[in-house]
Amino acid sequence: MKKFNSIGYFILVxxxxxxxxxxxxxxxxxxxxxxxxxxxxxWGKNPEVSVKLVRTIGDINTDDENLAFHYPWxxxxxxxxxxxxxxxxxxxxxxxxxxxxxxxxxxxxxxxPGEFVYPESLDIDSKGYFYVLDSxxxxxxxxxxxxxxxxxxSIMNQSIDKIRCLKSxxxxxxxxxxxxxVEEKDINLLKLVKLLDLEGNVQxxxxxxxxxxxxxxxxxxxxxxxxxxxDDNIYLSFLYQNRIEKYSPxxxxxxKADRILNYSSxxxxxxxxxxxxxxxxxxxxxxxxxxxxxAVDEKGRxxxxxxxxxxxxxxxVFTSTGVFFSDGLRNVMRKTEGNTDLQVTDMYKLEIFAPxxxxxxxxxxxxxxxxxxxxxxxxxxxxxxRGAKFYQYKIIxx
Numbered sequence: 187m188k189k190f191n192s193i194g195y196f197i198l199v200x201x202x203x204x205x206x207x208x209x210x211x212x213x214x215x216x217x218x219x220x221x222x223x224x225x226x227x228x229w230g231k232n233p234e235v236s237v238k239l240v241r242t243i244g245d246i247n248t249d250d251e252n253l254a255f256h257y258p259w260x261x262x263x264x265x266x267x268x269x270x271x272x273x274x275x276x277x278x279x280x281x282x283x284x285x286x287x288x289x290x291x292x293x294x295x296x297x298x299p300g301e302f303v304y305p306e307s308l309d310i311d312s313k314g315y316f317y318v319l320d321s322x323x324x325x326x327x328x329x330x331x332x333x334x335x336x337x338x339x340s341i342m343n344q345s346i347d348k349i350r351c352l353k354s355x356x357x358x359x360x361x362x363x364x365x366x367x368v369e370e371k372d373i374n375l376l377k378l379v380k381l382l383d384l385e386g387n388v389q390x391x392x393x394x395x396x397x398x399x400x401x402x403x404x405x406x407x408x409x410x411x412x413x414x415x416x417d418d419n420i421y422l423s424f425l426y427q428n429r430i431e432k433y434s435p436x437x438x439x440x441x442k443a444d445r446i447l448n449y450s451s452x453x454x455x456x457x458x459x460x461x462x463x464x465x466x467x468x469x470x471x472x473x474x475x476x477x478x479x480x481a482v483d484e485k486g487r488x489x490x491x492x493x494x495x496x497x498x499x500x501x502x503v504f505t506s507t508g509v510f511f512s513d514g515l516r517n518v519m520r521k522t523e524g525n526t527d528l529q530v531t532d533m534y535k536l537e538i539f540a541p542x543x544x545x546x547x548x549x550x551x552x553x554x555x556x557x558x559x560x561x562x563x564x565x566x567x568x569x570x571x572r573g574a575k576f577y578q579y580k581i582i583x584x
Contacts, residue, residue: 210224261576395408475493490539503524536549
């Protein structure tokens, strides 16, 4: 009788394991957990969460100048639930109440304290101080909770385009790789993430670059977005690689996860840089996009903005950036061309992963998405170039 029970237990466990491995295969290589997810997540046809649209913030056609954003770039939150939109093209931060009412404007264009030139990233630390990446002026601006200029952190020797505050007091920053000289360097020395102290000094670097054999392809193919959780773990989602990674606060790689896509990933055609006399021509590589942003919720679940399909030619928009000096001030001009009137699409979805990299499920979206941020049970999705607004959703646990 005991033998029969043991065999029955073994068979039950065996078939349970087989059913689970149908969607996820897990292996360990060089002490790193590798999760290969199937096309369908663990939740299957019964997702345990949903999202409900609460409101949109911003309107490209509005007469209200407080909601007329020009290249909104980022969003952050204070402890009371007020949220702050980095309105990059207008060189300001727009403050809103938790119910979406405009409250105040912080910052303006300029070179002094509390002044910006096309700022690119925003975060708020546990004390309520604002950290604004003002990369065109090679500094991170620190503002008081009241929005007054407090200090500037020089990043003259750093090329970064996103910042996030850590509870340790350090700043996690997304590195911006060189385009032309990466071929002449030891690729193994380049890292994607840096931790800076409040003087701008690098305290740690981690996250390896994948070498594609030439500088321009390596740069583009290693584009990524990142977010941090409440314990300072750091998550990377690669735009052109089928991969999400989790790192400890010390920079140790904990796991990598991929999933089955509806399209191929990898380089279809390498990029190149051509120099003729004093002119430089850059041709970007051709690659299918896999992701467009990542965020982590309070339960440690990872929400990645991913694609059902690649963008169609008639849906594309192109943004050009020009930098010039006028009256001693660096100025930036951005212009978006293409089908900017189109704001509805079936191209995007949200993929939700467990804290250990297991794909749980997905939620379809019906609009364009250029970024994502989560605060408690509020999910904010950015449409930067077309609608110039944020979509605010409520995360509903079933």
